[in-house]
Amino acid sequence: MLESRSLRLQGLDRGRVDRRIIFASGLSAGSPGASLPDKGKPERQQLGGIRMDGSLVAFGHWLQNRPFALSIAGSDWAYPFVQATHFTGLSLWVGTNVAVDLSLLGAGKKSPASMQLSDTLFLWNWIGFGIAITGGFLLFSVSAETYLTNIAFLTKLGALIPLGLALHIVIQRKAPVWEQASETPAVAKIAGITELLLWLCVATAAVLIPYVG
Numbered sequence: 001m002l003e004s005r006s007l008r009l010q011g012l013d014r015g016r017v018d019r020r021i022i023f024a025s026g027l028s029a030g031s032p033g034a035s036l037p038d039k040g041k042p043e044r045q046q047l048g049g050i051r052m053d054g055s056l057v058a059f060g061h062w063l064q065n066r067p068f069a070l071s072i073a074g075s076d077w078a079y080p081f082v083q084a085t086h087f088t089g090l091s092l093w094v095g096t097n098v099a100v101d102l103s104l105l106g107a108g109k110k111s112p113a114s115m116q117l118s119d120t121l122f123l124w125n126w127i128g129f130g131i132a133i134t135g136g137f138l139l140f141s142v143s144a145e146t147y148l149t150n151i152a153f154l155t156k157l158g159a160l161i162p163l164g165l166a167l168h169i170v171i172q173r174k175a176p177v178w179e180q181a182s183e184t185p186a187v188a189k190i191a192g193i194t195e196l197l198l199w200l201c202v203a204t205a206a207v208l209i210p211y212v213g
């Protein structure tokens with residue numbers, strides 16, 4: 001039981017262990033399909049390193065026992081497929097963001113085409129985000145209870161992604177004006193570099209998920 005958890009924490013055999021964690025982890029409130037112990041639900045529970053609200057525990061438990069989450073967990077190919085979906089969406093989302101941010105920072109030659117970069121990439125940018133969110137949610141659903149106690153996951157989802165998203169929307173609205181200017185305004189450069197750093201922090205937090213409690 002705990003072996004799977006420690007393997008996961010050491011980052012070994014990650015894809016397969018992740019899928020099985022809801023079956024194996026001592027952090028899970030029971031085997032898939034089981035309901036929460038009914039010894040009076042605590043208001044807050046200590047799971048992993050973090051105290052979490054009882055309703056969040058119940059939500060995580062409910063989500064990871066949905067048929068779709070159990071199917072992904074129980075299949076040999078579904079988890080890697082969902083991971084690949086998350087990464088495909090991220091490639092589109094982060095890739096198009098980086099292109100716009102670098103152009104704001106003055107990388108590349110200014111041409112009439114590059115001046116509307118943000119507008120041109122708009123659709124692919126949000127398609128990428130949609131795919132990334134869908135894949136991320138499905139990955140999360142497989143071990144929701146465990147992720148909800150993971151400080152790296154909570155930082156990624158609760159702080160870094162909302163911040164990155166808010167800044168991204170501001171940049172997307174202002175970029176067409178900034179891109180037209182002969183000299184890119186300082187505020188545009190600061191926004192561009194901050195967004196680049198924020199998505200780097202999101203990716204770093206994601207990579208740390210298996211290594212923190």
Ligand code: HEM
Pocket residue numbers: 018086090093094129132133135136137139140147157161199202203206207208209210
């Ligand atoms: C759009 C911004 C996002 C970025 C840049 C991002 C980045 C990443 C990266 C780089 C990984 C791979 C970590 C690794 O395997 O080493 C990952 C995994 C993961 N992501 Fe995301 N992600 C994003 C959004 C989301 C969202 C919105 C969710 C949940 C709703 C999510 C849930 C997950 C989960 C559960 C994993 C697997 C973590 C593990 O157990 O190793 N991600 N993400």
